[in-house]
Amino acid sequence: MDPTSREWSLLEPHLPPSGGRGGRWNDHRTVVNGILFRVRTGVPWRDLPERCGSWKTVYERHRRWSADGTWDRLLQAVQADADLAGRVDWGMVGVLPGPRARGRCPQGQAARPEKRTAPRHHRPDEGLGRSRGSLTSKIHLAGEGGCRPMALLITPGQWGDAPQMIEVLDGIRVPRPLVGRPRTRPDHVSGDKAYSSRRNRRYLRRRRIKHTIPEPRDQRANRRRRGSAGGRPAGFDRGRYRRRNEVERTINRLKNSRAVATRYNKRAYVVHGTVTAAAVRLWLRP
Structure with missing residues (x-):
């Protein structure tokens, strides 16, 4: 479902300015509707409905906004609006490993033996790793x-959870235009x-942050020892x-x-932009 007029009024002020070379930033609403439709349904870009305009325009703008940090800035902007309205629960921020996004196999490789098709190592900018399955x-x-x-991080599937906690919490940055520095x-x-x-x-x-994290049995036994x-x-x-x-x-x-839930993009920065766009959609809802 496309954003309502109320939701669009919250998002529109934070979008990049229209115009520019070749008019590439014109008609933001149609393109954003196409991006959010694809994020929600996972359809191939070429199968976007005609009401979303050219699929290539929608894809290119999503890729550009994922690369230059526009989606991250939009997430911070809608978080700032919610914080100004008192809708952010700072008293309870939880950190959890989210879903593993299963990577799709390139066309033509699914029928081959898995050991021959899957590379042992992957490029750092892909964020792919071999976990169970x-x-x-x-x-x-x-x-x-x-x-x-509040913040998110994309890593290969086999990476541990504990080493990523600090980086995830460091990603929380909610601007406060009325009182100065971001929270x-x-x-x-x-x-x-x-x-x-x-x-x-x-x-x-x-950082003087109160926390509730249970102590595993082995750590508790080691401390007592x-x-x-x-x-x-x-x-x-x-x-x-x-x-x-x-x-x-x-x-x-x-x-x-x-x-x-299912990873369709090769580069990790596009995957990050896709998840961030879904997060922006959640913040726009009342």
Whole structure:
């Protein structure tokens, strides 16, 4: 479903200016409708409806906006509008590994043996890796209590979760035009036990961010074995930890977009732009 007039009025002021060489930025609304339609349905670009205009124009603009950071700026802009209206729940920001986007096999390779077609290593700009089953990408996500994404990161599917937590939280940047610098620090962060590490807890304490992360059994046993040198037990608020489902629901809302649940693009920056466009769509909804 295309954005309503109310949703378009929230998005339009933050789009790049129209005009330019060859008039390439004209008719933003038709092109944005085509991009969001493709993100939602996952259809090939050539199969976009005629009401979306030229499929090549829609694809090229999405690729350009993914490459130059336009989608990231649009996400920050709609987050800033929501924060100004008091719609951002800074008291509950959860970090979870999102869905693995399964990479599609190039045409003509599906019938060949898997070991011969899948390269052992992939280019860094592809964000593809071999995890259980096939080639996949992983979406690491920070979401707020309103079931909307705050920041995201695309990595190969076999990468661990804990090392990505700091980079995901560093990606939170909500502009505040009325009070100065953007807000980057949530009041409270929750995560599952996959994010429990000394490095992550040290980072959160240094930034004075309260956190609720359960301590795995092996880490707890190792701390007790070391005695006083192992430090104090990590605090755990069971009531706040129950709210982790809000981030899981955010992931499910993103997976409703077929181009997010299944990876159709080769370059990681286009995949990042696709997921960010789906996140912008969630922020536009009331």
